[in-house]
Amino acid sequence: MALDERLLDILVCPDCHEPVEHKERRHVLVCTGCGLTYPVRDGIPVMLVDEATRPRQRSSD
Numbered sequence: 264m265a266l267d268e269r270l271l272d273i274l275v276c277p278d279c280h281e282p283v284e285h286k287e288r289r290h291v292l293v294c295t296g297c298g299l300t301y302p303v304r305d306g307i308p309v310m311l312v313d314e315a316t317r318p319r320q321r322s323s324d
Contacts (some may be wrong), residue, residue: 266308276301292320 266285274283274292275299281296285303292301298318302309 266303266306270308274310276287277310278315283308 265287271283271285275281276283276294276296276299278299279293279294279296283292283294283301285292290303292303292310293299294301299312299315300318301311301315
């Protein structure tokens with residue numbers, strides 16, 4: 264389900280206050296700053312840090 268572009272224009276990450284990008288196929292919003300991934304459930308973004316997943320850390324090997 265596509266999110267309204269006007270909504271995406273005003274949404275920011277509640278953790279670092281950077282913009283978010285909608286990944287429609289994955290049903291998530293991803294922060295362009297810190298990388299937190301917020302779920303979109305039934306077309307509604309769940310913008311709670313407790314519901315977000317952190318990006319994977321890459322190993323330095």
